[in-house]
Amino acid sequence: MPTILLIEKKDRKRGSIAPLLESAGYTVAQAAGGQEGISRMRVHPPDLVLCDMNMPGVDGLGVLHVMQQEGPLQLVPFILLLDAWDPHRFREAMQLGADDVMIRPFSGAEVLQTIAVRLEKRHLLLQNAAAINPASETDFRNIIRAFITDRNTVRLAPHEVIYREGETPRYMFYILSGKVKTIKTHEDGKDLLISLYKQGDFFGYIALLEEDRYKATALAMDETELALIPRNDAEEMLERVPLIFQKFVRMLARNLTEKENRLVGIAYDTLRKKVASALVHLRNKYHQGTGQYKVNIARDELASLAGTATESLIRTLGEFKQEKLVAIKGPVITLLEPGRLEEIAFH
Incomplete structure (x- = not known):
């Protein structure tokens, strides 16, 4: 059964919670202070930490801070216990990465329900992390599909705006079908195409990683369906599953390299190379299977x-x-000789 570390300075409070957890089948380890709790979890990492806020020395937020700095403890769910509602403490706890905050008085049923939910989430995260093979794109996609299951979705018409430059991120997006582009508009009204995305791609995650506003406007290129992943869920996935975070960093690095190559090409390539490169880029991005690639895109x-x-x-x-x-x-362009276009683009 899962092990729960209960960190609480008062014997009376530990004495009321520990028997409840044991009666529900959990193994309970106890600590009378923050430093003792940290020492215990370093030796035997628990499956969940239930920690009081007000303790001498290292308080509840101090315990949480230490856990966020140590790799083996980062995935351990942390529930902070407050004696009374304190918006400042609540905000601090959530910013530090607490999984939940409970305010006394609470019932035994509330405690058990909260613990059960957090342990289930941890189980799914660990399952996903263990399944990831960084060299296997297929494994990564399978895990991501499991993550986006049962998400809210939205259908968009061609040219419909998904988000605008300067807006605060509320979601990370996953393309279930269709195509998406991001653009930046110059003060003279001309649009510069920044990125292209296809079915199976994430987008909108750069603003989340930067903790900043969107740097470009995203639009649907044709009939498109998106899965909406709330910002909190996306941040939890990226923060608590290091392998997924690393995968997103690699995706970001590839996107940046692609953009750098495009900018160099725009600055120095001949006109023929620029047009050939654009056509080859579209084929590499969207063409699946064999046969000639046809692109339907506004000039x-x-x-x-x-x-x-x-x-x-x-x-x-x-x-x-x-x-x-x-x-x-x-409007349809068919690539008859993609090999020769590649020669023009890359030589």
Whole structure:
């Protein structure tokens, strides 16, 4: 059965809680102060800590601070016990990473229910962490799918705004279907395409990692369905499962490298290389399976991706069409010779 460490200075209070936990089948370890509790959990990490706030020496927040600094204890759920409602203490506890705060007087049923919920969450987090193989994208995706199960979803029409530059993040987003782009608008009204996202991608997490406002505007490119992951849940996942956090950091690094390469290309590449690079980038991002890749994208959006004027893009596409590198029918561009386009883009 799970082990619960009860840290409480008063024998009377420990004497009322410990028997309740034992009657529910938990193994209970007890400590009469914060420093004693820290020493105990360093030797035998518990499955959950139930800790009083007001203790001489190291108080409840001090215990929580130490736990957040030590790897083996970071995943241990922490419930702080307060004698009375104190908004300042409550805010401090939640900012430090407390899983819950309980205010006396509380019933035995409330204690057991709160503990059960927190232990179940810990079990799921540990299950996910143990299953992750950093080298396996498939394993990572399977874990993420389990995490997004039963989330609220939203359906968006093409060009519908998801969030705007400067807004405070409320969610991290997962694309169940469709495509999304992020853009920045210059003061002259022109849009610069920043990133493209497809089904199975997360976005909106950079602002969460930076604890800042959105740096760009996100829009649906076609019919799109998103899973909404509340900010608190996203932060809990990133903070309490180090392997998932590392995975997001790697994703962020790849995105930054991709953006740097695009910016260098926009600054120094020839017009033909810019347009070829944009087409190859779209194919690599969205093409699945075999066969020719067809892209249906507005010319101004493609020009923004290539970093050139729309008129210059149209002229270059005409050249590619004459060279039989692409076929053009209305807004649809078919890549006939992707290998030759790659040669233009990367040589």
